[in-house]
Amino acid sequence: MRDMSDSVVPPQPRDYHGWNWSGFFTLYQREIRRFWKVGTQTVAAPVVTTLLYMLVFVVAVGPAREAVDGVSFGHFVAPGLIMMAILNNAFANASSSLIQAKMMGLTPDFLTPPLSPLEQVLAFALGAATRGVVVGAVTAIVIGLLPGAGLDVVHLWPILYFGLGASLILGFAGILAGLWAEKFDQLAAVTNFLIMPMTFLSGTFYLVDKLPEPFRSASHYNPFFYLIDGFRYGFIGHADGSILVGVVTTAVLTVALFLWCWHLFRTGYRLKT
Numbered sequence: 630m631r632d633m634s635d636s637v638v639p640p641q642p643r644d645y646h647g648w649n650w651s652g653f654f655t656l657y658q659r660e661i662r663r664f665w666k667v668g669t670q671t672v673a674a675p676v677v678t679t680l681l682y683m684l685v686f687v688v689a690v691g692p693a694r695e696a697v698d699g700v701s702f703g704h705f706v707a708p709g710l711i712m713m714a715i716l717n718n719a720f721a722n723a724s725s726s727l728i729q730a731k732m733m734g735l736t737p738d739f740l741t742p743p744l745s746p747l748e749q750v751l752a753f754a755l756g757a758a759t760r761g762v763v764v765g766a767v768t769a770i771v772i773g774l775l776p777g778a779g780l781d782v783v784h785l786w787p788i789l790y791f792g793l794g795a796s797l798i799l800g801f802a803g804i805l806a807g808l809w810a811e812k813f814d815q816l817a818a819v820t821n822f823l824i825m826p827m828t829f830l831s832g833t834f835y836l837v838d839k840l841p842e843p844f845r846s847a848s849h850y851n852p853f854f855y856l857i858d859g860f861r862y863g864f865i866g867h868a869d870g871s872i873l874v875g876v877v878t879t880a881v882l883t884v885a886l887f888l889w890c891w892h893l894f895r896t897g898y899r900l901k902t
Contacts, residue, residue: 672760
């Protein structure tokens, strides 16, 4: 009997050498299915909101507005509205996912599996970026069908670079907000008093260079300005600021926020006791 018990080996945890592709893809797929299951709220609603902005600023105000930066007001404001939808939805996806998991006690769902902090951060961030890109693409298609607000692609690379960069940056920002917030009121405060003001004051509906000082100089310290300006440059071929500064700012922000999120996941900030 003793010999038989000595030969029984308890099950060992699965050892992943290198990257846990199965776990990473499962967590990423969970984030995709989470927002896709309620697509009328997460995809259709932002598109309708953007169309209402277009209706107000283009149909009601647009005919009375002179050309902006050499293009009609509709062509000028459309890329900014698309980028605004990308920013808001990428942030909302990551932040809402984490705070819901904390409040409902579901954090063991992604903390218990053999996933490294790097794999967890990238899965949440890419899930948020996917929602931002999907909403942005659908919004662009719908806006392109509107009369007088068609989108002409002048340079493709800024559209792809700044669109994906904005999705990742706000995905990482959403992770930070979701980890920090302990209730939905705190998360709403971040959205209402930080994300939305930075979005609206970044040149979405106007040229920053037309602002009086010191607002014109202050706007160039808003990172959202470079995201929207670079994205719009891909459609109209004109930039309000420096495209090179925008490219560098986007890359630096992406790396810095990623490292910050990775550090918080590695230390278990507000996830582990």
